[in-house]
Amino acid sequence: xxxxxxxxxxxxxxxxxxxxxxxxxxxxxxxxxxxxxxxxxxxxxxxxxxxxxxxxxxxxxxxxxxxxxxxxxxxxxxxxxxxxxxxxxxxxxxxxxxxxxxxxxxxxxxxxxxxxxxxxxxxxxxxxxxxxxxxxxxxxxxxxxxxxxxxxxxxxxxxxxxxxxxxxxxxxxxxxxxxxxxxxxxxxxxxxxxxxxxxxxxxxxxxxxxxxxxxxxxxxxxxxxxxxxxxxxxxxxxxxxxxxxxxxxxxxxxxxxxxxxxxxxxxxxxxxxxxxxxxxxxxxxxxxxxxxxxxxxxxxxxxxxxxxxxxxxxxxxxxxxxxxxxxxxxxxxxxxxxxxxxxxxxxxxxxxx
Amino acid sequence: xxxxxxxxxxxxxxxxxxxxxxxxxxxxxxxxxxxxxxxxxxxxxxxxxxxxxxxxxxxxxxxxxxxxxxxxxxxxxxxxxxxxxxxxxxxxxxxxxxxxxxxxxxxxxxxxxxxxxxxxxxxxxxxxxxxxxxxxxxxxxxxxxxxxxxxxxxxxxxxxxxxxxxxxxxxxxxxxxxxxxxxxxxxxxxxxxxxxxxxxxxxxxxxxxxxxxxxxxxxxxxxxxxxxxxxxxxxxxxxxxxxxxxxxxxxxxxxxxxxxxxxxxxxxxxxxxxxxxxxxxxxxxxxxxxxxxxxxxxxxxxxxxxxxxxxxxxxxxxxxxxxxxxxxxxxxxxxx
Numbered sequence: 001x002x003x004x005x006x007x008x009x010x011x012x013x014x015x016x017x018x019x020x021x022x023x024x025x026x027x028x029x030x031x032x033x034x035x036x037x038x039x040x041x042x043x044x045x046x047x048x049x050x051x052x053x054x055x056x057x058x059x060x061x062x063x064x065x066x067x068x069x070x071x072x073x074x075x076x077x078x079x080x081x082x083x084x085x086x087x088x089x090x091x092x093x094x095x096x097x098x099x100x101x102x103x104x105x106x107x108x109x110x111x112x113x114x115x116x117x118x119x120x121x122x123x124x125x126x127x128x129x130x131x132x133x134x135x136x137x138x139x140x141x142x143x144x145x146x147x148x149x150x151x152x153x154x155x156x157x158x159x160x161x162x163x164x165x166x167x168x169x170x171x172x173x174x175x176x177x178x179x180x181x182x183x184x185x186x187x188x189x190x191x192x193x194x195x196x197x198x199x200x201x202x203x204x205x206x207x208x209x210x211x212x213x214x215x216x217x218x219x220x221x222x223x224x225x226x227x228x229x230x231x232x233x234x235x236x237x238x239x240x241x242x243x244x245x246x247x248x249x250x251x252x253x254x255x256x257x258x259x260x261x262x263x264x265x266x267x268x269x270x271x272x273x274x275x276x277x278x279x280x281x282x283x284x285x286x287x288x289x290x291x292x293x294x295x296x297x298x299x300x301x302x303x304x305x306x307x308x309x310x311x312x313x314x315x316x317x318x319x320x321x322x323x324x325x326x327x328x329x330x331x332x333x334x335x336x337x338x339x340x341x342x343x344x345x346x347x348x349x350x351x352x353x
Numbered sequence: 354x355x356x357x358x359x360x361x362x363x364x365x366x367x368x369x370x371x372x373x374x375x376x377x378x379x380x381x382x383x384x385x386x387x388x389x390x391x392x393x394x395x396x397x398x399x400x401x402x403x404x405x406x407x408x409x410x411x412x413x414x415x416x417x418x419x420x421x422x423x424x425x426x427x428x429x430x431x432x433x434x435x436x437x438x439x440x441x442x443x444x445x446x447x448x449x450x451x452x453x454x455x456x457x458x459x460x461x462x463x464x465x466x467x468x469x470x471x472x473x474x475x476x477x478x479x480x481x482x483x484x485x486x487x488x489x490x491x492x493x494x495x496x497x498x499x500x501x502x503x504x505x506x507x508x509x510x511x512x513x514x515x516x517x518x519x520x521x522x523x524x525x526x527x528x529x530x531x532x533x534x535x536x537x538x539x540x541x542x543x544x545x546x547x548x549x550x551x552x553x554x555x556x557x558x559x560x561x562x563x564x565x566x567x568x569x570x571x572x573x574x575x576x577x578x579x580x581x582x583x584x585x586x587x588x589x590x591x592x593x594x595x596x597x598x599x600x601x602x603x604x605x606x607x608x609x610x611x612x613x614x615x616x617x618x619x620x621x622x623x624x625x626x627x628x629x630x631x632x633x634x635x636x637x638x639x640x641x642x643x644x645x646x647x648x649x650x651x652x653x654x655x656x657x658x659x660x661x662x663x664x665x666x667x668x669x670x671x672x673x674x675x676x677x678x679x680x681x682x683x684x685x686x687x688x689x
Binding site: 056163196205221223228264266267270277280283 | 427517548572576577598601614617619626627629631634676
């Protein structure tokens with residue numbers, strides 16, 4: 001897990017991804033507007049890394065994660081995973097592509113079928129995508145249960161017999177069944193107790209090392225993302241506000257929203273509790289009716305007139321740091337030797353290297 | 354907190370058992386604590402540690418059956434709430450003890466506007482007429498920082514955002530100037546930036562109104578920021594209790610120590626691998642005869658399996674007033 005390693009392969013390339021949900025009103029159910037859950041985001045995920053995606057509820061982070069493996073039909077944009085643009089694949093082509101990309105869901109209670117045994121749940125992807133014999137399949141199921149730390153003897157039990165943390169392990173085993181390259185973890189620890197969260201996070205890290213997995217780790221828990229992610233994208237109202245390497249972001253967030261978000265996290269240390277907090281006023285606007293200009297302009301403590309008019313583009317302001325803010329300009333920073341290469345390209349980070 | 358001041362709330366040896374078809378669940382076992390005037394007591398623990406059940410037992414909010422508050426004493430200014438009549442309890446709830454629950458969506462009534470919901474305790478407990486109650490409701494909404502309060506009074510809960518709804522809940526809880534405010538995970542359902550707003554509000558209100566607060570949470574970060582004193586619960590028992598700085602600087606119980614190490618931090622040195630507490634929380638199907646944490650404890654020895662440890666003071670002071678811990682392993686004196 002290096003921060004600035006030599007040329008790395010891009011496993012996932014997201015370009016101008018938009019995910020709108022239509023609003024139909026009136027007697028005729030006419031299409032009168034859209035909930036812009038994800039509004040034009042672009043980023044790359046490199047092979048073997050963990051990209052953290054953080055933001056408050058309703059910012060579109062889960063929608064982005066689901067759209068990334070095409071659990072929704074995209075409104076527009078492209079998602080290239082391992083060289084294939086999955087946005088345009090036919091249903092059958094997509095089905096064949098599924099084994100490379102898997103998902104771990106937030107609620108282990110809701111994402112496991114209560115009427116299937118653990119071995120049936122973990123074995124289902126194998127039934128669908130492989131031609132293993134019964135014995136081979138069982139061997140694979142046991143192997144997966146070992147990998148996630150579940151007792152083999154419980155293979156014939158039902159999900160209700162397991163605790164939350166164990167259920168999440170079942171969900172992880174199912175995601176691993178087909179040797180995926182890329183796993184979207186959508187708030188995998190949000191429903192778990194603090195002492196169990198660490199167990200699951202350590203497991204995810206071990207599996208990443210063992211199988212060379214690439215994660216998109218979606219979470220609202222900024223401390224946990226700091227622990228697990230290599231790079232972090234901060235979303236607000238459907239857009240990426242800042243995308244930086246983990247250490248750089250936590251040491252010195254550049255976007256005003258990233259600053260406020262990080263300062264709002266309560267620290268488990270009474271000595272630090274008195275530190276200056278940025279308290280944002282008001283609430284997040286509705287994604288059906290985002291403000292004109294920058295999406296954050298209604299709550300931004302540093303708002304200037306241009307913010308209410310022009311939407312800032314996500315720009316590389318320093319090596320490896322992408323910020324969408326009028327106040328943070330590449331020239332204002334000591335961008336180092338690469339300062340000359342202005343990243344003008346709209347939302348094309350990664351490509352500017 | 355000085356020993357001398359008379360506590361507003363004094364809970365002694367509280368025991369709550371649920372009788373279910375699958376047998377008994379001993380959710381709260383001999384929990385004792387007290388609350389000084391103006392103090393904020395943080396209660397931390399995982400789900401199932403008994404923190405919410407303890408607080409609900411205090412003022413008879415648990416349906417019985419299945420709940421059975423078996424033993425103990427809950428003294429509120431000399432009155433034992435466990436032996437109070439339903440009428441007496443009703444006069445306490447909402448008037449002398451205010452409650453804020455976790456989920457502001459389900460704890461407000463969706464068919465009444467928020468003005469009426471704030472006015473309800475005022476009219477019931479304080480005997481105000483509609484006009485006076487409405488005036489007071491308006492003041493309360495302004496107090497909790499809802500913009501344009503006069504107009505919002507006639508709005509319904511669904512017209513408020515999560516953070517605003519929680520402010521309304523706080524306004525209701527504060528309506529009758531309670532001596533004690535019990536807040537059960539009031540910010541857990543909220544986003545961090547909204548949580549920061551509510552925490553600021555509570556700090557401000559404490560200074561203005563000076564009531565005592567019990568703040569239940571599983572988030573040690575929140576506790577570090579607002580509490581004066583912390584009580585750590587595990588398996589239905591109090592395992593450690595200390596002033597907030599003391600607890601974070603010098604945790605004694607193996608559970609508290611491990612818990613502080615499992616949580617990653619947003620600043621400072623980035624930790625390597627997270628320390629885990631192996632295993633699962635205990636199932637409380639019988640009255641405890643051993644330490645509830647023994648199965649997950651790195652330091653457990655034979656005595657831990659035989660005998661449930663009692664709370665004892667660390668250093669000087671009495672149990673409940675300084676730093677105390679319920680553990681056989683913790684050395685008698687750890688202060689230099």
